[in-house]
Amino acid sequence: MSEAELVLCTTRVVTPQGMRAASVSVRDGRIAAVLPYDARPPAGARVEDFGDDVLLPGLVDTHVHVNDPGRAEWEGFRSATGAAAAGGITTLVDMPLNSLPPTTTVGHLDTKRAAARGAAHIDVGFWGGAVPGNVEDLRPLLDAGVFGFKCFLSPSGVDEFPELGPEQLAAALGEIARFDGLLIVHAEDPGHLERAPRASGPHYAGFLASRPRAGENDAIAGLITLAERLAARVHVLHLSSGDALPLIAAAKRAGVRISVETCPHFLTLTAEEVPDGATEFKCCPPIREAANQEALWQGLADGTIDCVVSDHSPATVDLKTADFGTAWGGISSLQLGLPAVWTAARRRGHTLEDVARWMATAPAALAGLGHKGAIEPGRDADFAVLAPEETFTVDPAALRHRNKITAYAGKTLHGVVRSTWLRGRRINDGTTLTEPTGRLLERPPGH
Structure with a gap:
């Protein structure tokens, strides 16, 4: 064994080659080697033996709304990254909206970084925003280190981050294609939303009707056409419509550079179970019916959907009114995404290797974080230690999110996160967090 300062041992290590008993040696915050479980540790190395608990790569969540600065009462870097660490996440990429200012210029990015500096329990990156009138800001933002650019095709819900119309989308994507950047897209067609019945009142069915699947499907179809014409890279955010999967699969087969994510709430919650007035279930696009959910699981199984990320979108309690028309939309799940997905995945015959691929390896690849997302030599020594057979019941009061609102309240989930490690240092021991060291x-050069 090469010299190491730390050796982590368990009978179940999830590696790119599969799960096996192994000893993982760590030196200078990186994985030095993955060796047999019974390999003799070097003299002086500290050994942590986790028995039969599973050693997973630290999860990478590329879709998080931290809202700091400007709306830090909704969430902040310390609380968001603390919740993430408690949930086995070691890297997140922050969305450019819901903070004030939004991340649409280099100056605004500097403001965002100043808010995060010294407050992050885990590693944090940033998406830039593509909004009307900021085409000239896109390349400077990329050069300043953002991982790509987010846009909306329909109203975002906040006035300071407007949607792109068709000509504006083409202009922004054309500019991004010139430097081979990545555009990540909230794909709902505004025409469908305008024609749909308005949501109001406590009944979830009315809200669901206001965000029809056709709105997602047509927006994605138009995005595919534009990406193909411009030879651009695009990523579909928070896919909820299973009907869009065939056209996405066909686009991938045709060589269109498109990737897709979905979210834990779409994979684990259904429209049929939402009680009247329970706006903790409200998000856009919406949680759909059970049959649609099974289509999403099939899309994950066959590779049409690339990754699973949270779309953590918090709000204060007063914004979650009992009216689905007026309540703020968004689900907070940083701390619960891993057990929620694992609970549903294991029932369908999926493995923890699948979960690690969806929630660590693929999101890391999306952001170009080649040193994250897998347990293999050279990568950062970021880990989640999971007891996959153990269960717990979700208690909102135990969550580290700033506002204790969750659609998972009272649910029994499989998978207890025992500890979380960032670059070879334990930052969460299951009950307490260390001081922030994220x-x-x-953006890595060339991504």
Whole structure:
């Protein structure tokens, strides 16, 4: 064994080659080697033996709304990254909206970084925003280190981050294609939303009707056409419509550079179970019916959907009114995404290797974080230690999110996160967090 300062041992280590008993040696915050479980540790190395608990790569969540600065009463870097660490996440990429200012210029990015510096329990990167009138800001933002650019095709819900119309989308994507950047897209067609019945009142069915699947499907179809014409890279955010999967699969087969994510709430919650007035279940696009959910699981199984990320979108309690028309939309799940997905995945015959691929390896690849997302030599020594057979019942009061609102309240989930490790240092022991030591990440050169 090469010299190491730390050796982590368990009978179940999830590696790119599968799960096996192994000893993982760590040196200078990176994985030095993955060796047999019974390999003799070097003299002086500290050994942590986790028995039969599973050693997973630290999860990478590329879709998080931290809202800091400006709306830090909704969430902040310390609380968001603390919740993430408690849930086995070691890297997140922050969305450019819901903070004030939004991340649409280099100056605004500097403001965002200043808010995060010294407050992050885990590593944090940033998406830039593509909004009307900021085409000239896109390349400077990329050079300043953002991982790509987010846009909306329909109203975002906040006035300071407007949607792109068709000509504006083409202009922004054309500019991004010139430097081979990545555009990540909230794909709902505004025409469908305008024609749909308005949501109001406590009944979830009315809200669901206001965000029809056709709105997602047509927006994605148009995005595919534009990406193909411009030879651009695009990523579909928070896919909820299973009807869009065939056209996405066909686009991938045709060579269109498109990737897709979905979220824990779409994979684990259904429209049929939402009680009247329970706006903790409200998000856009919406949680759909059970049959649609099974289509999403099939899309994950066959590779049409690339990754699973949270779309953690918090709000204060007063914004979650009992009226689905007026309540703020968003689900907070940083701390619960891993057990929620694992609970549903294991029932369908999926493995923890699948979960690690969806929630660590693929999101890391999306952001170009080649040193994250897998347990293999050279990568950062970021880990989640999971007891996959153990269960717990979700108690909102135990969550580290700033506002204790969750659609998972009272649910029994499989998978207890025993500890979380960032670059070879335990930052969460299952009950307490260390002081923040996360780094601010920049886009790797060439991504």
